Amino acid sequence: MSTTFIEGSIAVAKTVAVSRPHVISAYPITPQTHIVEHLSELVANGELKSEFVNVESEHSAASVVLGSSATGARTYTATTSQGFLLMIEVLFNIAGMRLPVVMTCVNRAVSAPINIWNDQQDSMTARDSGWIQLYAEDNQEASDMHLQAFKIAENKDIMLPVMVCMDGFVLTHSFDPVELISQEQVDKFLPPFKPEYYLTPKNPLTFGTLVGPDGYMETRYFIEKTMHASLQVISDVAADFHNQFGRFQGGLIDTYKVEDASLVLVAMGSIIGTIKDIVDELRAKGQKVGVLKVRSYRPFPKDEIYKALNHVKEIAVLEKAVSLGYGGILVNEIKSVFYGKPKTPKINGFILGLGGRDITVDTIHQTIKETVKASSEEKFIGLNEALIGGK
Amino acid sequence: MTTTTLAAPKEQSCQTLLASGHTACTGCGEALAAKLVLGAAGPNIIVTDATGCLEVFTTRFPQSSWEVPFIHSLFENSAAVASGVEVALKALGRQNEAKVIAQGGDGGTADIGLQALSGMLERGHDILYVCYDNEAYMNTGVQRSGLTPFDCMTTTSPCGELSWGNKHNKKDMPSIAAAHGIPYVATASVAFPKDIENKVKKALSITGPKYMQIHSPCPLGWRSNPQLTIKVAKLAVQTGLYPVFEMENGKVTKVRKITTPKTPVEEYLKIQGRFAHLFKSPKGKEEIQKIQEIADRNIEKYGLA
Amino acid sequence: MRLDLGAIAKAGTSKANQTGGWRNFKPIFHQKKCNSCDLCRIYCPEGCVTMIEKKKYTVDYAYCKGCGICAEECSSSDIEMVVEEK
Ligand SMILES: Cc1ncc(C[n+]2csc(CCOP(=O)(O)OP(=O)(O)O)c2C)c(N)n1
Ligand code: SF4
Ligand code: SF4
Ligand SMILES: [Mg+2]
Numbered sequence: 001m002s003t004t005f006i007e008g009s010i011a012v013a014k015t016v017a018v019s020r021p022h023v024i025s026a027y028p029i030t031p032q033t034h035i036v037e038h039l040s041e042l043v044a045n046g047e048l049k050s051e052f053v054n055v056e057s058e059h060s061a062a063s064v065v066l067g068s069s070a071t072g073a074r075t076y077t078a079t080t081s082q083g084f085l086l087m088i089e090v091l092f093n094i095a096g097m098r099l100p101v102v103m104t105c106v107n108r109a110v111s112a113p114i115n116i117w118n119d120q121q122d123s124m125t126a127r128d129s130g131w132i133q134l135y136a137e138d139n140q141e142a143s144d145m146h147l148q149a150f151k152i153a154e155n156k157d158i159m160l161p162v163m164v165c166m167d168g169f170v171l172t173h174s175f176d177p178v179e180l181i182s183q184e185q186v187d188k189f190l191p192p193f194k195p196e197y198y199l200t201p202k203n204p205l206t207f208g209t210l211v212g213p214d215g216y217m218e219t220r221y222f223i224e225k226t227m228h229a230s231l232q233v234i235s236d237v238a239a240d241f242h243n244q245f246g247r248f249q250g251g252l253i254d255t256y257k258v259e260d261a262s263l264v265l266v267a268m269g270s271i272i273g274t275i276k277d278i279v280d281e282l283r284a285k286g287q288k289v290g291v292l293k294v295r296s297y298r299p300f301p302k303d304e305i306y307k308a309l310n311h312v313k314e315i316a317v318l319e320k321a322v323s324l325g326y327g328g329i330l331v332n333e334i335k336s337v338f339y340g341k342p343k344t345p346k347i348n349g350f351i352l353g354l355g356g357r358d359i360t361v362d363t364i365h366q367t368i369k370e371t372v373k374a375s376s377e378e379k380f381i382g383l384n385e386a387l388i389g390g391k
Numbered sequence: 392m393t394t395t396t397l398a399a400p401k402e403q404s405c406q407t408l409l410a411s412g413h414t415a416c417t418g419c420g421e422a423l424a425a426k427l428v429l430g431a432a433g434p435n436i437i438v439t440d441a442t443g444c445l446e447v448f449t450t451r452f453p454q455s456s457w458e459v460p461f462i463h464s465l466f467e468n469s470a471a472v473a474s475g476v477e478v479a480l481k482a483l484g485r486q487n488e489a490k491v492i493a494q495g496g497d498g499g500t501a502d503i504g505l506q507a508l509s510g511m512l513e514r515g516h517d518i519l520y521v522c523y524d525n526e527a528y529m530n531t532g533v534q535r536s537g538l539t540p541f542d543c544m545t546t547t548s549p550c551g552e553l554s555w556g557n558k559h560n561k562k563d564m565p566s567i568a569a570a571h572g573i574p575y576v577a578t579a580s581v582a583f584p585k586d587i588e589n590k591v592k593k594a595l596s597i598t599g600p601k602y603m604q605i606h607s608p609c610p611l612g613w614r615s616n617p618q619l620t621i622k623v624a625k626l627a628v629q630t631g632l633y634p635v636f637e638m639e640n641g642k643v644t645k646v647r648k649i650t651t652p653k654t655p656v657e658e659y660l661k662i663q664g665r666f667a668h669l670f671k672s673p674k675g676k677e678e679i680q681k682i683q684e685i686a687d688r689n690i691e692k693y694g695l696a
Numbered sequence: 697m698r699l700d701l702g703a704i705a706k707a708g709t710s711k712a713n714q715t716g717g718w719r720n721f722k723p724i725f726h727q728k729k730c731n732s733c734d735l736c737r738i739y740c741p742e743g744c745v746t747m748i749e750k751k752k753y754t755v756d757y758a759y760c761k762g763c764g765i766c767a768e769e770c771s772s773s774d775i776e777m778v779v780e781e782k
Contacts, residue, residue, distance in 0.1 A: 022482035023475065051478040055471065056510035063468035063507065067439065067475025070462050073482055075475075093464050098702035159701060197704055199437045199460040199476060201489050206455035206705040208463035210447055215699055222700040407743035411759035412710035415741060417718065418763035423741040453697040454713055455705035584738050618764030618777075621739055 003179045008139035008171040009034030011178040012104060012164075015143045017048045018186040019150050021102075022073035022193075025053035025064035029083040030116050031168040032106040036078055058083035062090035062101075069099040070207050072198035074150065077101065080168055081108035084122040088129070094161050095130025095223065097208060100153030100193070101161040102146065105133075107269065107320070108168040109355040117356020118168040119320035120269060124329055130223045132162040132230055133298040135268040139176045141249040142166040147181065147190060148237045154193050155237075158230050160223070165297075167270040169356070181245065189244055227299040234296050252301035254293040255308050257283060261290030263314040263371060266305075266334055268294045271318060271359055278364050289368065294330065305337050314346045316371040318364070320353040327351070327378045346371070349378035357382055408434060413456040415448040418617025420581045420607035420624060421496070421523045422448065427584050428492070428521055428605070431591035434459055437480075437489045439473040441499030442466035444530045444609075445523060460489070467503040469495045470511035470520060477516045490595050493520045497538035498528045500604075501564045505537075512571035512600045519594045519601040522564065525609040533612040537562040540632070541685060542678050543665050545612070550668040555678050560685070568602035569638045575599075576638040580606040582624035586635065586647065606633045614664020626659035631686035634693045649695045656683045711759075715742065719762035721777040725753050729772040736766035736775060 004011075013035045016024075024043070026036040042048035051068075055061045058079050065075035079087055084105055094101050105123040109115040123133060132152060136142035142164065149162040166172060181189075197205055211219060235251035242248040256276050258264055265275050272293045282289045292308055294301075309315060317331035326332075331349025338344040348371040353359040363382045370377075408429035415422035421444055429436075437460045440446045446463045449456035464472045473493035480486045493511070495504050500522035511518060527545045528534040534547040539557045544550050548557040569576045575597050577590045587605060594601040608624050610617040627633035628647060635647035657679060660666035669675040669682075690696050698704045725736070730751045737745040737753065744759040745766060755766075767775040 023478050025475070049482075051482045053474060053478055053514070055474075056506055056513075059468060060471035060474070060507050060510050063464060063471030064475035064478070066464055066468075067462065067472035068479035068482070069475075070472075071437070071476045071479035071483070073479035075479075089465060090468065096702060097464070197698070197701065199462060200485075201435045201437070201460055204434070204458060204460040204707040206450055206457050206461045206707065207702065208446075208461075209450040209452040209455065209703045209705045211452045211699070211703045215452055215703070218699055219703055409743060410708040410710050411742050411744050411756065412713035412715060413742075414713070414715065417761040418765055419741050423739065423765075426741065426743050427738075449710065450705065451710075452699065452703045453705055454710040455707060456710040458708045581739075616764075618768045620741075620763070620765055621769050 003177050005175055006178050007034060007173060007175050008142060008166065009173065010038050011139050011143040011180065012146060012166070013038035013042070014180055015146045016076050017042050018181060018183045019147055019190060020074065021050050021076040023051045023053065023065060023068035023075045024077065025055055025061045026077050026079065027055055027058045027061045027083055029080055031108060031172045032078050032080045032083070032104070034172060035104060035106070058086040059090060062087040062094065065101050066090060066094050066097070066099060069101050070097065070199050072193070072195055074193040075101050076103065078104035078106065080106035081110050081122050085110060085125070088126055091126055091131060092129045096219065098159040099161060100159055102149045102153055103161070103163050104146070105163050105165045106168045106172050107165055115355040118170050119354045119356070120165065121321045123163060123165045124321040127298055130160060131298065132160055132234070132296070134162065134164050134296055135294065136164060136166045136171065137249065137270060137272040137293060139171055139174065140178050140247070142171055143178055143180070144241060144247060144249065147186060148241055151190055151237045152230065152233055155233050156196065158226055158233055160226055160230065165269065170270045185244070189241070231299050231301055250293055250295040252296040252304045253308060254295055256291045258290035258292055258308055260288060261312060262288045263316065263368065264290045264292050264309055264312045265316045265318060265367070266292045266294065266330070267318040268297060268330065269320070271320070271353065274359065274361070275318070275364060278361060300333055302337050305334065306341065309345065310341070310343065312345050314371050315348070316367045317347065317349045318352055318367055319349070322351050322354070331378055346376050348374065348376055350381045351379070352381045408458040409449070410456040410458055412454065413449045414451065415444065416611045416617070418610045418620045420609060420620050421445050421525055423620070424523050424581045424587070424605045424607040425494070427581065427587045428591055429459060431588040432490065432492060432595060435489050436492050437476050438492045438494060439463070439469045439476060441469035441495035441504055442530070443496035443499050445494065445496065447530055466499055468507050469493045469499060469504060470508040473518045474511050474514065474516050477518055491518045493518055495522055496529070497522060497524045497526060498536040501537040501562050509571065512568060512573050512602065516600055517598050519591070519603065522604040523607045524604050525607045525612060527612050529609050529612045538564065542669060542682060544668055545665070556668065564604055565602065565638065569641050571600070572641065573600045573602060574640055575601040577603045578606070578633070578635050579603060580624045580628050580633060580635055581608065582621050582628060583635065583647070590637065612665065614667070615662055619662060623659070623662060626654060629654040630656045630659045631690040631695050632656060632659060634689045634695055636693055643693060646693045646695055649690065651696055653690065653696060656686050714758045715761050716758045719760060719780045721762040721764060722757070722780045723755060723760065723762065723764065723767050724776045724778055725755060726774050726776065727752060729774040731772050733771040735769045735771060739765050739769050741765065
């Protein structure tokens with residue numbers, strides 16, 4: 001293992017490369033481009049023995065990896081935003097066909113208006129697709145998570161696709177020290193992909209059948225059941241990774257100074273780093289605050305979250321996506337964790353950072369202040385009052 | 392027109408790779424076309440298919456009519472899925488295990504799947520793409536597609552006071568495919584099974600992307616007698632309305648000549664309910680004349696006579 | 697067959713679905729004038745016509761939908777469609 005000062009996208013590309021994917025297919029879109037450019041470079045230089053398929057759209061990128069995966073290949077794709085939305089039809093299909101594709105969703109706002117900057121609306125929109133969704137806090141985690149993703153996806157009891165979500169620009173384009181794992185070490189961690197069923201004339205199976213009212217519901221039930229089973233697998237793989245590489249960034253969740261906290265901020269992705277700094281600052285002033293990182297958003301680790309937060313008085317959920325016509329998404333799932341439990345903390349939701357809006361230290365301080373002060377509420381925070389005409 | 396036998400008697404025990412028990416309508420040309428394609432290709436293939444009649448009538452879980460490895464994903468991505476299969480075989484060192492055949496209906500090919508098909512052709516994958524052309528979206532109830540012929544009545548191109556049916560000409564898919572610079576393009580008809588067999592075999596012997604379009608009557612959508620499926624298909628060819636030809640490296644190299652004198656298009660149109668409206672008024676005659684002109688242009692263009 | 701793993705089906709299993717019940721007309725292969733042109737077998741969309749030996753064909757009525765293509769195309773008019781007795 002060696003620490004390199006490296007761009008997030010390149011770190012991810014290098015980790016994907018040592019995961020030995022047979023087939024990579026992608027279509028360029030900012031800010032995902034550096035990942036796939038680097039992968040195609042590795043292939044062009046002969047450093048990576050993969051088929052790199054330059055397709056004419058994201059729909060086809062996802063379809064190519066679908067076909068490859070069903071043929072028994074380890075596959076990878078990456079996209080963001082509009083490309084992600086164009087893929088969605090295929091994403092549901094990949095999950096429904098139980099193909100362990102791994103993809104990076106570089107998180108970016110969706111159009112209209114067109115906006116290339118970071119929020120998490122794209123991946124949140126596919127939360128019901130049957131993909132396991134993991135959110136990375138920093139580039140070390142983003143990089144390591146891809147290795148874990150292949151191992152989770154290809155577990156014979158899981159066989160579901162895994163999406164690693166990393167914040168566009170904030171992570172993909174930032175240079176950080178990242179410990180990259182050597183090929184030798186990866187080979188010890190990640191066994192070759194050997195699916196039980198795949199397309200071959202030796203055993204001519206039919207994939208992608210039509211299932212009527214007599215069986216469709218059961219296919220959903222099986223995926224749901226597998227999602228639950230994957231809770232354990234995600235934790236186990238994180239523990240394995242910890243054992244082998246000495247790094248642990250959380251399993252299903254990660255907590256920071258939550259044990260004795262009375263107020264906890266809950267979030268996903270790169271914002272966690274900023275929140276941790278603020279937690280340290282407030283702790284120094286004697287304020288009992290902590291942070292909970294949701295690492296696995298699908299499956300949603302209700303029990304772990306409850307266990308971690310059941311002593312807490314106040315929770316502020318910070319999220320970079322919105323269900324228009326309803327409000328915060330994560331906040332309502334956090335609320336549901338406490339439904340029917342003896343004690344419910346006050347839970348406030350804050351939508352922030354949409355379309356790359358700066359999340360300043362002040363913004364986060366404000367969420368804490370509001371949570372302490374107000375009764376439970378959900379709101380946008382960090383709006384430009386001048387643009388919306390006052391309040 | 393004479394047709395020679397397809398398979399030697401020895402092959403009788405496993406005579407078809409498309410198993411019986413599929414639920415295609417009685418007399419379905421598409422079922423026949425798929426049976427013929429598989430028969431010619433043999434068992435060492437992997438096939439993909441787009442959403443459409445063929446996929447629906449062959450893959451109702453827990454049953455499947457496919458005796459070869461088969462994958463259906465979506466309506467518009469058969470060519471892209473096949474691309475994935477082909478590169479995976481390469482990446483896994485299994486390229487000698489199977490040839491890849493992508494399939495789709497006319498809608499899945501010429502309309503919604505055109506982009507994915509174009510990508511597949513342009514990238515040079517070693518895949519035979521087969522379009523089963525029944526000239527409308529049959530699976531969803533006979534709506535028009537880009538390959539629906541002129542003046543044809545469908546559920547979304549009905550005839551009426553202001554309409555003679557489909558206003559547009561059939562899209563020239565073979566030329567579009569050929570324009571990608573691919574080595575082999577062919578049209579065929581279920582009426583001529585030996586020709587299908589030869590073309591499939593020839594296509595599979597060529598490395599690179601191949602495109603084949605097979606005219607496949609749909610008794611339901613064409614409102615034709617199921618018993619006449621072959622007759623209708625033959626007439627399409629004999630009238631010049633469905634030119635059967637081969638293109639190699641962009642040039643037409645072989646055509647199926649029509650018997651002279653040419654058969655007037657009426658003979659073809661009048662046995663199909665989808666053109667019945669043209670025979671109900673004197674004005675319809677003018678429309679039939681326009682269709683005759685289409686046939687004549689084909690005869691001229693491809694040298695069919 | 698694995699409904700739990702993406703609804704994978706086994707090859708050729710549609711044979712369990714006997715479509716012969718759809719039939720309104722039934723092809724009778726007289727086997728008198730048959731010249732082994734093989735067209736009945738080749739053109740049958742159900743793949744349910746089999747050649748046993750030269751000039752001897754059999755139909756699997758379990759699947760025959762009675763479309764009449766074989767009778768229409770038979771080059772020696774040796775196949776007759778009769779109303780199916782139900
Ligand atoms: C994205 C999408 N749009 C629409 C449909 C609905 N649909 C399913 S099959 C079909 C028509 C198929 O027509 P064609 O490709 O010509 O095949 P055919 O059924 O005629 O053999 C349509 C419109 C779909 N499945 N997916
Ligand atoms: S609708 Fe047409 S194409 Fe579809 S199964 Fe029936 S006859 Fe065949
Ligand atoms: S009637 Fe149709 S289905 Fe029956 S044997 Fe003849 S061609 Fe086949
Ligand atoms: Mg069609």
